[in-house]
Amino acid sequence: MSELASESSAQREPAVSAALQGAGPRSTGRAPGPWGGILLVVEHFWTWYRRNWRATAVSSVLQPLLFLLAFGVGFGSLVAGTGSAAEATGGVDYLVWLAPALLAVSTVQSAAFESTYPVLSGFKWQRFYHAMAASPISPAQVALGHLVWVAAKMAGSGAIYVIVIALFGGVGSAGIVVSLLAAVLAGAAVAALVTAFSATRENEGAAFNALFRFVVIPMTLFSGTFFPVDRLPEWVQPLAFVSPLWHGTELARAAALDRWQPLAALGHLAYLVALLALGIALSTRFFARRLVR
Amino acid sequence: MLLVADGLVQARGLRKRFGDFEAVRGVDVDVARGEVFGFLGPNGAGKSSTMRMIACVSPRTDGSLQVLGMDPDVDGPRIRARIGVVPQLDNLDAELTVRQNLQIYGRYFGLSRAHVRAKATELLEFAQLTDRADDEVEPLSGGMKRRLTIARALVNEPELLLLDEPTTGLDPQARHLLWERLYRLKREGVTQIITTHYMDEAEQLCDRLVVMDGGVIVAEGSPAELIERYSTREVLELRFDPALRPEAAVIAPLAERVEELPDRLLLYTADGEHTHAEVARAGFVPLSALVRRSSLEDVFLRLTGRTLVD
Amino acid sequence: MTTQAPAPVPWLRLFPAGSYAGRSHALLLRSATASGRAWLAFVSGFFEPVFYLIAMGQGLGSLVGMLPGPDGAPISYAAFIAPGLLAASAMNGAVFDATFNVFFKLKYGRLYEAMLATPLGPVDIALGEIGWALIRGGLYALGFLSVMAGFGLLVSPWALLALPAALVVAFAFAAVGMAATSFMRSWQDFDLVTLAILPMFLFSTTFYPLSVYPRWLQIVVECLPLFHAVELMRGLTTGVVHLGMLGHLTYFVVMIAVGVTVASRRLDVLLLR
Numbered sequence: 001m002s003e004l005a006s007e008s009s010a011q012r013e014p015a016v017s018a019a020l021q022g023a024g025p026r027s028t029g030r031a032p033g034p035w036g037g038i039l040l041v042v043e044h045f046w047t048w049y050r051r052n053w054r055a056t057a058v059s060s061v062l063q064p065l066l067f068l069l070a071f072g073v074g075f076g077s078l079v080a081g082t083g084s085a086a087e088a089t090g091g092v093d094y095l096v097w098l099a100p101a102l103l104a105v106s107t108v109q110s111a112a113f114e115s116t117y118p119v120l121s122g123f124k125w126q127r128f129y130h131a132m133a134a135s136p137i138s139p140a141q142v143a144l145g146h147l148v149w150v151a152a153k154m155a156g157s158g159a160i161y162v163i164v165i166a167l168f169g170g171v172g173s174a175g176i177v178v179s180l181l182a183a184v185l186a187g188a189a190v191a192a193l194v195t196a197f198s199a200t201r202e203n204e205g206a207a208f209n210a211l212f213r214f215v216v217i218p219m220t221l222f223s224g225t226f227f228p229v230d231r232l233p234e235w236v237q238p239l240a241f242v243s244p245l246w247h248g249t250e251l252a253r254a255a256a257l258d259r260w261q262p263l264a265a266l267g268h269l270a271y272l273v274a275l276l277a278l279g280i281a282l283s284t285r286f287f288a289r290r291l292v293r
Numbered sequence: 294m295l296l297v298a299d300g301l302v303q304a305r306g307l308r309k310r311f312g313d314f315e316a317v318r319g320v321d322v323d324v325a326r327g328e329v330f331g332f333l334g335p336n337g338a339g340k341s342s343t344m345r346m347i348a349c350v351s352p353r354t355d356g357s358l359q360v361l362g363m364d365p366d367v368d369g370p371r372i373r374a375r376i377g378v379v380p381q382l383d384n385l386d387a388e389l390t391v392r393q394n395l396q397i398y399g400r401y402f403g404l405s406r407a408h409v410r411a412k413a414t415e416l417l418e419f420a421q422l423t424d425r426a427d428d429e430v431e432p433l434s435g436g437m438k439r440r441l442t443i444a445r446a447l448v449n450e451p452e453l454l455l456l457d458e459p460t461t462g463l464d465p466q467a468r469h470l471l472w473e474r475l476y477r478l479k480r481e482g483v484t485q486i487i488t489t490h491y492m493d494e495a496e497q498l499c500d501r502l503v504v505m506d507g508g509v510i511v512a513e514g515s516p517a518e519l520i521e522r523y524s525t526r527e528v529l530e531l532r533f534d535p536a537l538r539p540e541a542a543v544i545a546p547l548a549e550r551v552e553e554l555p556d557r558l559l560l561y562t563a564d565g566e567h568t569h570a571e572v573a574r575a576g577f578v579p580l581s582a583l584v585r586r587s588s589l590e591d592v593f594l595r596l597t598g599r600t601l602v603d
Numbered sequence: 604m605t606t607q608a609p610a611p612v613p614w615l616r617l618f619p620a621g622s623y624a625g626r627s628h629a630l631l632l633r634s635a636t637a638s639g640r641a642w643l644a645f646v647s648g649f650f651e652p653v654f655y656l657i658a659m660g661q662g663l664g665s666l667v668g669m670l671p672g673p674d675g676a677p678i679s680y681a682a683f684i685a686p687g688l689l690a691a692s693a694m695n696g697a698v699f700d701a702t703f704n705v706f707f708k709l710k711y712g713r714l715y716e717a718m719l720a721t722p723l724g725p726v727d728i729a730l731g732e733i734g735w736a737l738i739r740g741g742l743y744a745l746g747f748l749s750v751m752a753g754f755g756l757l758v759s760p761w762a763l764l765a766l767p768a769a770l771v772v773a774f775a776f777a778a779v780g781m782a783a784t785s786f787m788r789s790w791q792d793f794d795l796v797t798l799a800i801l802p803m804f805l806f807s808t809t810f811y812p813l814s815v816y817p818r819w820l821q822i823v824v825e826c827l828p829l830f831h832a833v834e835l836m837r838g839l840t841t842g843v844v845h846l847g848m849l850g851h852l853t854y855f856v857v858m859i860a861v862g863v864t865v866a867s868r869r870l871d872v873l874l875l876r
Contacts (some may be wrong), residue, residue: 026450026452027374027375027376027449027450027451027452028402028404028408028449028450029374029375029402029403029404029449029450029451030371030374030402030403031370031371031373031374031403032401032403036403037401040400040401043397043400044386044397044400047389047393047396047397048386048388048389051388051389051390051393052388054791055790055791055794058794058797058798059794059797062798063797063801066801066802066805067805069805069806070805070806070810071810074805074806074810074811074815074816075663075810075811075815077815078667078811078812078815079666079667082666082667082668084665084666084667084668085666085667088665088666094666126384126385126386126387126388127380127382127383127384128384128385128386129384130350130380130384131380131384131385131386131398131445132401133350134348134350134373134378134380135373135374135398135401135402136370136371136373136374136401136402136403137370137401138369138370206643209643209647210643210647213647213648213650213651214647214650217651217654218654218658221654221655221657221658221659222654222658226658226659226662226663227662227663227665227666228662231661231662231665231666232657232658232661232662233657233661236657291350292350292351292352293311293351
């Protein structure tokens, strides 16, 4: 299109353009395609990760492991053999019942964290998102590259978590692999929404604090991770139904324990996909608004 | 080769509005291949907004704009692929090494891994950062970060280099080193557009410049032309005891033009020493007197009635 | 003359000369002003343990039923974990203030740099920061105790002592936290803080009794400071008070002494680098 346009303008003023042609260097740069650009942003984060993976080991591996030990093993042994626990878990070992849910909690928590401070840093402190946007990469590709990277990282550390859970005897069936996919989907939905939120922030202060204390922590506590949602006071239960973590947990647990209810599963899946789509739409839009203005 | 209609950059009636505020209010600019072009003006004059439109990271509100013969609204990524941008604030990835910053950035321009590896080595040399290549960016000095940012902008061998206040905040040594590097690029034929509010920088670097104020261009030409047109060869600066300070009107006949500042009188004249002698002969005794060559600062003062300090 | 620093209190002679101007309250004023502007973050600190209490007390409690209290008499699961959460929130708040917050102000805010250009010395700053951490921790503890009372989880007048006990616990963790901060070089080192705090929160009989562990692990847990804080709180809120609790208190007095000594020795490193 544009070549045609510049051709016609060149024909209008041939003398000037002829004088300008050939003089000076010709750039080696070219614009990557839509997917290529996203992958290049992922490559950027991968380069960063190869240098800094040790720093993330505590939060991505050790923290979930500690929760597994505290609640799966410790609390599990407290309630082992009690009728009330067996009733809540539907007869399976508490650890086996808890494991897929912990998987979902850990992906959702790291998704939330990876999409707050690091995103704001790209805009505000280190400002490298602006550097990307000054290259042929588009703001939407920056946003999507970030999300693909977060999802890939969640899948990686989730896979390690599955192995650790298996070592502690918390894996009941191969369905846990499907649980991992569900956990990553829930994490991606949360990451997309939180990324959109972070892209609208001018400074971290109260906003992120409130996000973690009023959204992320209640979400991990009230989404049926440690006990079935129906054990909560009735007025709290609706919180679970809007929580992406609850939907992810239900899917992950259904897969791990092979307790599929097709209609419910479809509902959870649809809800998470819808949130993910909404998050992607908003974050690409907010990235564009912030980087191109 | 289908290239470029009128120049690398051609703007007509360019406007940019942010809500109620109009930052750029109808600007015409032509930048030809190989020249170094400057935007001069105080903070808030609309220089950076204009630069961002040329860099294709800010859609114009009105007017026409062609960069490398293409329309930024249509061909943003293809234009950005062929230009280099040095922003006002460094936006390096502080947690990567110097070399990784260059390589990763090069990849965004569709360059192969092997190519960016070789290019990074060459650019490290250019930026005098070879011995810091594998250090993280975070602890580098301001001057080093600035050189790295400029080196990074060259990774795609841009036809057009945009520099937004490239030396703001640097110490004199770092500034002179940067000027030398920019001059080397000019000799290699890289077209450059520079914004600055430093007069000496504009005089050092620019073939041609426009003075912006309040979103419009108030003058255009080479530094020498502008000084010729809006100032005199020399300026005599006189500082008086406030109680004994003569009225500007009284002293006016002694010079071509007199500018009254809160703390000084500026006398525009062809021969500063001669005027100084005449001032003394007329019976005025300044606390201090300084004769200097006229600069763009004087042009700006003449054009806007304000000094550039803001 | 009006800006001259008052003469230092004699016992503070152990600090280097010029390090104390008796103006710590200026820092408290600054913290209170800043919190007034970020009230949401301030208030949010109160809710975290309350969310835990509702979720874990009700939800997990339904799986557990009753647990033996400090004297062996059965108590509800909510009554069991509430004092644990109180102790943990005292620890979390104090450690956060004394490590992350102080380090952030040091490294990015350059706040102390500005303060040290006034008559204020490093000791003013350290006391001011610890003092603020305590005021904040005390308010959170008061709020949480009110919520416990609302849920009917306070059954003894001894529970009133839980508030000062929470302050002692907070002081101990703040002092040790600040001493630790003086050894930190980068954010990466803060992983170690998380590494110390999170396991303590999870394993110091906050959520289930010591009897769950094998004997050797019980001994390890008994060495952790948070374990002693939980024991102290649980005794006070359930009204099972005995002289042995002075032992727990001693643990924190020692922590305070060690923390304050190390922190004040390292103040130069912390503030004047």
